Amino acid sequence: MCNFLSFGFQIPDFFSKENLRLCEKGCGLNLCSDSCENSLNHIKECKILRDLHLQKYDDFCSVLYENFTPIRSLLLNDADKEVISCLIAHDREEHGHEIDTLKKKLGFQFKEDDENFLKNVCRALDANAFEVALGCETSPSSVKGLYPLGSLANHSCVPNTMHVFNEKREMIVKAAVFIPKNSEIFHSYTRIIWGTITRLFHLHNTKHFICKCPRCKDPKEFGTYMSAILCKLCKGVIIPVNQYKAFGKWQCQDCKNVIAGKEIGELMSLLGSILRDIRNDDFPFMYRFLQGKLKSVVPEYNQVTVELKYKIVWILGYKSGYSWNELSLEQLRIKEDICQELLLLLEKLRCGQSKMRGLLLYELFCCKREITTRTNGRKQGNVKKITQRNCIQKENVLGFFFQANPNIEALFSEAASILEYDITAPMEIKTYRK
Ligand SMILES: C[S@@+](CC[C@H](N)C(=O)[O-])C[C@H]1O[C@@H](n2cnc3c(N)ncnc32)[C@H](O)[C@@H]1O
Incomplete structure (x- = not known):
C-alpha cells in the first residue's frame, strides 16, 4: 500500500457555481459556506494566496483552479518538501507552465525560492503523479495524486502489477502475474x-x-x-x-x-x-x-475497434434506454460476445489480473445472469420463491443464484478478487465483499 502526499485539488461536482461565493478576505477562491471560510485548511491557503498578491480575478476564477495544485504544495511540511525534491522531475521547458500562467494571467508575484520550488513541484507532478479514478466507467471522474513510493516503479506495456485506489485514496499495488524473486516491478503508464x-x-x-x-x-x-x-x-x-x-x-x-x-x-x-x-x-x-x-x-x-467495443460494454446495461431489463436477448448476446473477445485480447497482451479484466469479468457475469434469468425462468423462479419465502436479504440472493448456477460464480469471484479494495468497483462487488 502506498500513501499519498496530500495537496491535490478537486472541485467536487456537487458544488454548482451558484452555491459558491468568493472568499470575503479576497484570496480569489470560491467557498461553499462560512464554516468552509473559517476552516483551518482554508485559513492557511487563503493567507498564501493573499501573500501572492492575486490582482486580477473574476467571480469564478478558472485559471486559478486549473493551476492551483502546485500552490498547495507550499503548505507541505519540510519533510514532505524534501520527498518531492528527491523525485525524478521533467526538466523540459513546458513543464512548470502553470506557474508562468499564474504570473501572467493573475499577476501572482512569487519569491524567487518559492518560484523555483513550485516549478520543480510541477515537474515532479508531471513525471510521477497518478490518475486516481474516483468515478466508475459509466460516470468517470478522477484527481491526480502523488504517491512517492508507488512512483518509483518504471513503466512496461506488459506490467507485472496492477493498482487500485481505496476509499481513503491509498494506492494498493498488487501482482498481476507471478513475479519471480528479484524481478523489477513495473506499472503501466498507458x-x-x-x-x-x-x-x-x-x-x-x-x-x-x-x-x-x-x-x-x-x-x-x-x-x-x-x-x-x-x-x-x-x-x-x-x-x-x-x-x-x-x-x-x-x-x-x-x-x-x-x-x-x-x-x-x-x-x-x-x-x-x-x-x-x-x-x-x-x-x-x-x-x-x-x-x-x-x-x-x-x-x-x-485499437479503434477495441475502443468502440469497450464503449459498447458501458452502454448496454447502463445508458438510458439500455438498462439490463430493457436489453433484447440479441443485445445481451452482443455484449456477452464483446466481453469475451476483449478478455481474450487481454490474455494475448499478457496482462494477467488487470483492472480491465476484473471489470470485463463482472460485465460478462451480469450478461450471463440476465440471459440465464430470462431463458431459465423456471429455475430462476424457484430462486425467487426460495428467497422470498425465507425473507432472504438482497445481498444473499447472489449466494442463492450461485447455488443454482455454479458455472457463473467463477466469473464473479475472480472479478471480486481483482477489484478488491477498489473504490470504483461495481456496487454489487463492494456489497458482496462486506
Ligand atoms: C515515475 S518515474 C519512475 C521512477 C524513476 N525511474 C525513478 O528513478 O524515480 C517516471 C520516469 O522514469 C523513467 N522511466 C520509467 N519507465 C521507463 C522505461 N520503461 N524506460 C525508460 N525510462 C523509464 C522516465 O524518465 C519517466 O519519466
Whole structure:
C-alpha cells in the first residue's frame, strides 16, 4: 500500500457555481459556506494566496483552479518538501507552465525560492503523479495524486502489477502475474488497449522516454496487430516496418505493398475523430460502424475497434434506454460476445489480473445472469420463491443464484478478487465483499 502526499485539488461536482461565493478576505477562491471560510485548511491557503498578491480575478476564477495544485504544495511540511525534491522531475521547458500562467494571467508575484520550488513541484507532478479514478466507467471522474513510493516503479506495456485506489485514496499495488524473486516491478503508464504506435507516442510526449518493453519491440504486438490496418489490395495486415521511426514506412505482411506512414496517420486520425464524435450512447451507430466500414479497413483487434467495443460494454446495461431489463436477448448476446473477445485480447497482451479484466469479468457475469434469468425462468423462479419465502436479504440472493448456477460464480469471484479494495468497483462487488 502506498500513501499519498496530500495537496491535490478537486472541485467536487456537487458544488454548482451558484452555491459558491468568493472568499470575503479576497484570496480569489470560491467557498461553499462560512464554516468552509473559517476552516483551518482554508485559513492557511487563503493567507498564501493573499501573500501572492492575486490582482486580477473574476467571480469564478478558472485559471486559478486549473493551476492551483502546485500552490498547495507550499503548505507541505519540510519533510514532505524534501520527498518531492528527491523525485525524478521533467526538466523540459513546458513543464512548470502553470506557474508562468499564474504570473501572467493573475499577476501572482512569487519569491524567487518559492518560484523555483513550485516549478520543480510541477515537474515532479508531471513525471510521477497518478490518475486516481474516483468515478466508475459509466460516470468517470478522477484527481491526480502523488504517491512517492508507488512512483518509483518504471513503466512496461506488459506490467507485472496492477493498482487500485481505496476509499481513503491509498494506492494498493498488487501482482498481476507471478513475479519471480528479484524481478523489477513495473506499472503501466498507458491504457492497456492502446496500440504500440499510440503508446510509444504518448510515453515519448508525456514521460519523455522510448519504451523498449517486449510488447513495443514486437511488430506484431503479440499477434494482436492493434496498430495495423488492412491492405486495400489483398486484405492482408499492414504493419510499420520500424515502429520506432515516426512517420516511417508501413508494409503489408502478405503482398508486401508499401504505404507511407503519413497515409496511415491520416486514416487513423480520421477513425479517431469519428470515434470522438459518436454520441456516447449511440449504440446503433457504433454497432453498424463496427460491423460495416470498420471491419473492412482494420483487423479485428485494431485499437479503434477495441475502443468502440469497450464503449459498447458501458452502454448496454447502463445508458438510458439500455438498462439490463430493457436489453433484447440479441443485445445481451452482443455484449456477452464483446466481453469475451476483449478478455481474450487481454490474455494475448499478457496482462494477467488487470483492472480491465476484473471489470470485463463482472460485465460478462451480469450478461450471463440476465440471459440465464430470462431463458431459465423456471429455475430462476424457484430462486425467487426460495428467497422470498425465507425473507432472504438482497445481498444473499447472489449466494442463492450461485447455488443454482455454479458455472457463473467463477466469473464473479475472480472479478471480486481483482477489484478488491477498489473504490470504483461495481456496487454489487463492494456489497458482496462486506
Ligand atoms: C515515475 S518515474 C519512475 C521512477 C524513476 N525511474 C525513478 O528513478 O524515480 C517516471 C520516469 O522514469 C523513467 N522511466 C520509467 N519507465 C521507463 C522505461 N520503461 N524506460 C525508460 N525510462 C523509464 C522516465 O524518465 C519517466 O519519466
